Amino acid sequence: MAKSRNNLLGVGGQRKKLSRADQHGTGLTRASGQQSADDRKQELLRKMRERTQGKQDGQQS
Template identity: 75%
Template sequence: MAKSRNNLLGVGGQRKKLSRAEQQGAGTARDSDRKVAEDKKQELVRKMRERAEAQTATAVEPAAQDAPPAQS
């Protein structure tokens, strides 16, 4: 038979202590830091995409200019 079957203290982890601000519904500073980090990441991805599109556009334009005009 298993020992301490009725002693479930500590099962399921411990609860985090909430600050007064968190108890009143305000988010944690960590949550706002994550949001700021996510915003920076999105901005960086946007800039990288714009640069990639600009490079592909400039690579296509010279090829179109070098081609002789079509005569009918």
């Protein structure tokens, strides 16, 4: 009877440690970092489409 079955301490995983800036809502957030990654992906896709269009136009001429 030494162990308590109602003790749920530590159940549910660990939480990410937040910096003081993140706790107060200032500084770089994950959402804004993700947005810049999305922008880079869109730029890369645009460049790839331009390359494929250039190759297709060169083959048709």
